[in-house]
Amino acid sequence: MDNAIGCRFIKESTIGEGNFGSVYRVIDTTNKKRVALKIEKPNLEVSQIENEIKVISAMKGHRGFPRLIDSGTENGSMYIAMQLLGSSLEDKFQESKQNFGLMAILNIAEQILMRIQALHDKFFIHRDIKPRQFLFSPTPGSSTIYMIDFGLSKCYQNGKTGVHIQYMESRPFIGTANYASINTHIGIQQSRRDDLESYMYMISYFLNGTLPWISKDHTVSEREIRLAKNRVSVNELFHNGPAEFVLMMAYIKSISFEDKPDYEYLEGLIKRMKSNTAVEKRGVSWFEFNSDDKNPKTLKRKIRKAITDPFNEQPNLFKALDQCTEIANRNNTATLNLEKEEEEQEGNDGEELNDEPMSACITEEKESYPEIKDRNILKNREEFRKSKSLDSELPMEAQKCCVM
Ligand SMILES: Nc1ncnc2c1ncn2[C@@H]1O[C@H](COP(=O)(O)OP(=O)(O)OP(=O)(O)O)[C@@H](O)[C@H]1O
Secondary structure (H helix, E strand, O other): OOOEEOOOEEEEEEEEEOOOEEEEEEEEOOOOEEEEEEEEOOOOOOOHHHHHHHHHHHOOOOOOOOOEEEEEEEOOEEEEEEEOOOOEHHHHHHHOOOOEOHHHHHHHHHHHHHHHHHHHHOOEEOOOOOHHHEEEOOOOOOOOEEEOOOOOOEEOEOOOOOOEOOOOOOOOOOOOHHHOOHHHHOOOOOOHHHHHHHHHHHHHHHHHOOOOOOOOOOOOOHHHHHHHHHHOOHHHHOOOOOOHHHHHHHHHHOOOOOOOOOHHHHHHHHHHHHHHOOOOOOOEOHHHOOOOOOOHHHHHHHHHHHHHOOOOOOHHHHHHHHHHHHHHHHHOOOOOOOOOOOOOOOOOOOOOOOOOOHHHHHHHHHHHOOOOOOOOOOOOHHHHHHHOOOOOOOOOOOOOOOOO
16 A cells, blocks of 8 residues: 555655654554654665664653654665654744743743753753754643654763763764754764753743844854854843843853753742743743633643643633633533533543542642632632732843843
């Protein structure tokens, strides 16, 4: 059959073409499920898929890494079949007209830092961190961000002996110029610190809607991008966000070649920004990611996630409740009796679902926020919002940045 890949997969459609191959949506004939299959161009000098298989296998069981389903060779080209994922952060950013809310950016930053740390803990560096390499789950309501594309990844340390790769200069450029670290531009061997520097450029991109060296017509050379990165101050890169971002970048720039980054310090700064950020003042909120369906049952599941998911921001609960009220009023249904209704369990592609019934989650919510006196949390949301000053100005204190 023309569309067959190996004896297990049937090609359904093309998802995208990369420099080194193509990604297809295929049907796995063993269980009729849809998966993503990446197939390399034939006769490549170095197989990226081999690398990809190694990394995805090492990351098995970690949250936010695609599941390996199969791998093989088809007409001399290697392929890897993996869990099918959804839109990328870049797609979402374009959909939002380059306007993510600050809390959404902080949630994204927190998750991506965890992915980078998990990868580094397994002795790999990614070497091509950029918004296209992070995909959402296709499951509606899921907020997990997946890291993908390990074709350029490299082992930086022998896990058994602890021996780190050698510091080297005059290395060929590897990665994507817009997000590469300055050391990568000047040919220094990459290590953990470079993934983190790229990560910070990505955050700056989300905060400002662009990067100073990105041109619409893509005519800027790699050399010009390097010069622009050297010229721009850290304050300028993060002028649209809280000062902690400047501290993060300053710390990352201070990491030595072999140093293990202090991920907890970075995470602590993100958490501090999250607790200082009361409510979305701009852009697409975290809750709006993956929330385009209008089904009250799915909304209920999201409300539960809004309460229990540590990645979710508190104000989103109210947005979820508002949406649910609006839809229920429109449908004239009784779906708002959240405590009595059974929560519907949906298959969730490896998502960590909390199995507690909705009533337990709401009780937990009441305990953490004792201002909610009435069990009807819908009725009291305005009061709660006021009492928690959720609509107050974002505390943008300490905007005068200190370093660099
Ligand atoms: N597991 C997956 N599920 C769904 N889509 C995927 C999956 N893996 C990759 N894709 C998508 O396939 C497309 C091609 O991905 P790929 O990583 O090969 O190339 P790229 O990142 O666009 O380019 P390059 O090869 O230059 O890095 C992208 O749109 C990517 O989002």
